[in-house]
Amino acid sequence: MRPLYDQQDYARQLTEVEEWDVGRSPFRRDYGRLLHSATFRRLQGKTQLFPGHESDFFRNRLTHSLEVAQVAKGLAQLLNTRDLAKHQHKIDLDLVEFAGLAHDLGHPPFGHNGEHALDECMKRFGGFEGNAQTLRILSRTEKKSYRRGQADDGSCGIARNGEDRRLGINATYRSLAAVLKYDAEIEAQRLPTAKLAKGYYRSEQDLVVAIKRHVGTPPDGTAFKTLECQIMDIADDIAYSTYDLEDAMKGGFTHPMKLLSQVVGDQRLVERLREKVAKEVDGLRDEELYESISDVFNVFDLNQGPLEMYTQSKLIASDGHHRSDFSSAMIGRFMRGISLEVPASGDLRFAKIAVERNIKVAIEAVKHLNYLLTIMSPRLKIVEFRGFEVVQTIFETLANEEQNGHHLLPDDLQEMHGRLVSEGDRKRLICDFVAGMTDGYAVDFYSRLKETGTTIFKPF
Structure with missing residues (x-):
């Protein structure tokens, strides 16, 4: 019988030398990388229930994620003490806490309304969904690791031939499995009237295959969803x-x-x-x-x-x-x-x-x-309606290739955009950028596009 955790679970997309002697397990390393990531920090500027500008008392996506991580860790401790008291294996608390911290990374500005707005924009190019975006952030877009080629040509993560070498935080396969909530690939193209689809993007299809190869599959043929x-x-x-x-x-x-x-x-x-x-x-x-x-x-x-x-x-x-x-x-x-x-x-x-x-x-x-x-x-719905318009307008402006909308992207993303070959990949890059915005940044960006905005000397 396979143990609860083994070397297959600790493997990463890019092999690293793990220093076990310093007291940190691979899962604890993943936790640290997540905690120090820019994407995680930006959750403080994303709405949970009430918009952040209303008061600094209410929860935001960051504090919500901290609470989910604490509840998840508490549950794991309870199960280890009560249900697994006589079992030789225990649930790894670092791994469970990692999953709790990471679960909302992929949520765009303005919550579910921002999610629907981006899905509307991306239905012809693989759609958008918060959980799928979480997996993509951890495994690709977060700027920590990338796979170098024989002829390294800069550090933007996209080779000159369009190959995407980015690896996100290069988390272990078991950590990535802990955020894979829906075992279904989102269709590459969906009808304009189609509802939001939950799953993972086609761009992460090979990664999901690798996750299952390393972590294993349920013995009864049910959908893949690990204990953590x-x-x-x-x-x-x-x-x-x-x-x-x-x-x-x-x-x-x-x-x-x-x-x-x-x-x-x-x-x-x-x-x-x-x-x-x-x-x-x-x-x-x-x-x-x-x-x-x-x-x-x-x-x-x-x-x-x-x-x-x-x-x-x-x-x-x-x-x-x-x-x-x-x-x-x-x-x-x-x-x-x-x-x-x-x-x-x-x-x-x-x-x-x-x-x-x-x-x-x-x-x-x-x-x-x-x-x-x-x-x-009504008091909250009016905020949602504004959010949908803001997100959709920003995406459509940046994705307008006839008017060179990508020139509004930050310099490193412009370089990536220029190296990507397919329209779908370029749209996904823009989608990643918009999804990563905080509520305040999105409003500021929108105001500079459509209203009086702020000074031109403030960078995008």
Whole structure:
């Protein structure tokens, strides 16, 4: 039986001399490279729930990623201590933490609306999707490693014949596997009306083959998704559902009693919520949905009167101490409902993460309820609509080859653009650049294109 981790997992696209004697494993090296990367730093300027310019209190993509990494590491510690207590192999905490930190690297400015805008622009050239972009950043676009040719011709990573030699942070194959959430190649060309497709780009097809060759494949023929990737995925759901709700309460959008009253009094809302949760929970019953919401939000003393209960509900939302206690209790309850199904073979690489049904319903209910009531509210939707226009306009301007739009790119990207042979590769380069923008940088870039902008002496 293959161990949980071996030399195949530690291998990289470009072989390196690993200095084990200094106390850092290859996974810890990957963690360090990610933490020091420019792409990771830029997450501080990308929206999580509320736009960053509104307040410096609310979470952004960077702080969200830090929280996901902490929850993922905590889950791995729990599983190691409880479910794998008698097992000789333990889940690597550095690897799980890496996956949590990296999971949102590929998200463009303005969240999912920016994602849809770039996908619209790229449907004829392989599409755009946040998880696919994450894999591409780690394995190609982050500026740390590239494969040198016999006749080295500069350090831009694209050879003069158009060969892409970039290797991103040159992470281990097992680390790359930990962010490969969707085992499907996105079609190279899709109809204009096609919905967003999840997976990986065709440009990373050979890489995914190499990942599977090194890491292995599930024995039962199911989709490729490693144990660490599953832990990262459920940690993201837990953090997203809980902490976005916490921010929504701090922002004055809601409080527990208001949420309960909206569910009880708005049948249309319940129907939309049921439709979303049922996609993740087979055979969902109405009473399960109501019970899960009641368990999460009914935090009141039943001996209290209506006025006292309302006051307590408002206090939970407005007071930092009570709000933190509320979130902490929810996180702890969700985490304790997760376990590991160890296969009879003992091979843990693709062991399944199991979530108690009532906990799964609660996580999905909170996540989608907050989406329907906060993210879809008019106050936030107006920001999304602006973001779509900004992202799409920037891409179309840069990609306009008749007007030499690529001359607006930074110098190193202009050099890469000039060396790339196919139109699709040039479009992908521009897409990479736009996707990497922070919200503020995108707005600034747009204003310099379409409005008065800022001084010409400020570089792009």
